[in-house]
Amino acid sequence: MSERKHKRLIDALIATKINGWSNVTRSGRVSAVNWYKDGEKVSSIRNYSPSSNIEQALEAAERVGEYEIAYFEADGENAAEFEVELYGKQKSSVCAGTLPMAISLAILEAQQISTNNYQSADDLLVKDTVPVDGDTHTHCLRCGRPLRSKKSQIRGYGPECARRERGL
Structure with missing residues (x-):
């Protein structure tokens, strides 16, 4: 799976499994472009990206539980790593190259949600x-x-x- 598709899957998992959103409108119609909560539009699918948007990642983390963030230099590389510990259903400790991605991965791990169960973000959309x-x-x-x-x-x-x- 490409990095872009993987990010879309992570974003869709957080939208559906953490936020409780779907792509079904109040009238029962299916949308290919917006997320809805109880039939009310909350965000466009394209603009909801907690894997790359720090504010959206932190909002989702707060829904799950308490968290701690640590920053450190990766050994032998010129890249920085972020470690996020999140306390949801289980304690989660995840490292990633960007803080939003580390938070997003920690959210999914803490809630015992695996990306391996899905082939793409489309699997989470109602057809x-x-x-x-x-x-x-x-x-x-x-x-x-x-x-x-x-x-x-x-x-x-x-x-x-x-x-x-x-x-x-």
Whole structure:
């Protein structure tokens, strides 16, 4: 897994498992761009990155428990390392090259959440859902045009209206 995909997975794990967020709106629609808590938008998925944003990492750490941070020079290298101890379900001690990443990894370890159980951040996102009543839609909920594809019928929106809904 590339470093970028690994960071996205860590960020998604913290959003879903620590913050209790999902990508499902109040009306039950699925969003590919925003995180929601109890149906209310809390952040865009792109802008929530505790693995690289110190403020977001510290906010997430405070939800888990008490923590201590230590900084030290790595032996024989010109790189710095950060060690974070976090007391959640279990004590966690993690080292990483950046403080936000060290905090993020310590959060997951302290809560006994492993990145090995997931292939990508997409595994944590809710995909298109069938409406609660189990019915599919024959017409777009936004513009009223007939829906032709099965995906659109499940989603309730044609491709153009689905893009517009995500952009709201």
